[in-house]
Amino acid sequence: MPLRHQVAEVARTLHARGWVANHDGNVTARDGSRFLATPTATSKRLISDRELIEVDGKGQVMGQGKVFGEIGLHLVIYERRPDIHCVVHAHPPNATAISAARSNPIEQPFIAEAVVSLGPRIPRIPYAQPGEPARLALAPWCELVDAVLVGNHGVFAWGADPEQALLRLELVEHLATIAIAAAAIGGVEPLPDSAIAPLLAARAKANIGRAADRAVDTASQLMGRSPGSSTTEGARPVVACAPAPHSNVPTMSPGGTPHDLSALIREEIIAALRKS
Numbered sequence: 001m002p003l004r005h006q007v008a009e010v011a012r013t014l015h016a017r018g019w020v021a022n023h024d025g026n027v028t029a030r031d032g033s034r035f036l037a038t039p040t041a042t043s044k045r046l047i048s049d050r051e052l053i054e055v056d057g058k059g060q061v062m063g064q065g066k067v068f069g070e071i072g073l074h075l076v077i078y079e080r081r082p083d084i085h086c087v088v089h090a091h092p093p094n095a096t097a098i099s100a101a102r103s104n105p106i107e108q109p110f111i112a113e114a115v116v117s118l119g120p121r122i123p124r125i126p127y128a129q130p131g132e133p134a135r136l137a138l139a140p141w142c143e144l145v146d147a148v149l150v151g152n153h154g155v156f157a158w159g160a161d162p163e164q165a166l167l168r169l170e171l172v173e174h175l176a177t178i179a180i181a182a183a184a185i186g187g188v189e190p191l192p193d194s195a196i197a198p199l200l201a202a203r204a205k206a207n208i209g210r211a212a213d214r215a216v217d218t219a220s221q222l223m224g225r226s227p228g229s230s231t232t233e234g235a236r237p238v239v240a241c242a243p244a245p246h247s248n249v250p251t252m253s254p255g256g257t258p259h260d261l262s263a264l265i266r267e268e269i270i271a272a273l274r275k276s
Contacts, residue, residue, distance in 0.1 A: 003036065003162075004052055006163070007028075007086070007162055008048050010088060010163075011025075012044060014027070018093065019092040022043070023041050024090070024091050025038075025044055025154075026038050026070060026071075027088050027089075029162060030078055033057065034056060034057075035054065035057075037052065037068070037074075038052060038053075038068070039051055039052070053065030053066070055071060059071040059075055070134075072135050073089070079142075080143050081158065082210075083210045086159055086160070086162045086164070087158045088156070088158070088166055088169050089155070091153075092169070092173035093173075095149060095173045097176070098180075099124060099154055104124045105183070106175045108190040110175075110189060111175065111178075112195065114171060115191070115195075115196065115203060117171055117208070118146060119146070119203060120196055120200060120215075122147060124149040124151060143218075144222055147168045147169065196219075203215040
């Protein structure tokens with residue numbers, strides 16, 4: 001199927017599934033040195049291949065039409081990920097609810113298949129003003145993951161083609177739906193740490209993109225702190241306890257000597273992955 005038809009079909013799918021409303025959401029696809037994009041101020045229900053516009057690498061329209069304001073977020077993903085050829089942004093209700101909530105119950109994996117498809121973390125990026133602040137907030141994550149929640153702004157997912165990008169967004173919404181349903185019975189239980197290493201090894205062998213290929217090398221960063229943040233910022237030391245490996249709580253011995261137990265555990269996971 002021609003790329004234009006694939007992009008238009010994804011756009012209509014977003015509307016049909018109730019993942020966009022009004023003029024929400026956008027889809028782009030890399031086509032050589034240019035990009036196909038859904039136009040602004042148009043319901044995704046009405047998108048056909050004829051309605052798609054073309055933009056250059058700076059987001060400038062080539063020909064007719066008007067590009068949506070979030071084109072810079074799409075372009076920063078393409079800049080960081082030469083293996084990516086489609087980016088999808090939408091507001092699926094459950095995932096968007098989590099993007100606007102005080103906690104992120106899908107950040108840690110609780111279904112094995114999701115680790116292989118999306119990795120050990122689905123981050124929620126704090127809300128940033130549109131434009132350059134939003135680009136700067138998203139940029140550090142582009143090479144680490146294939147989907148993110150954007151604070152108060154829904155989901156971005158990307159892939160080698162429109163189908164893969166759509167499937168990744170679909171999985172994020174599926175996980176969000178499960179997590180919200182589980183909240184009524186105590187919430188989801190994350191996978192045990194012992195399960196993560198073999199799943200990440202499988203992800204690294206799956207040939208599903210650069211973030212997956214580097215799953216072993218980036219596991220420590222993803223399972224620890226956000227890119228560019230401090231592991232101890234705002235955290236209180238805890239004496240004589242062992243927090244979970246994903247925790248950012250620093251620890252110290254009863255004698256007062258600081259150490260990072262979670263870092264040691266993450267190093268053991270990485271060592272096991274490299275041997276697999």
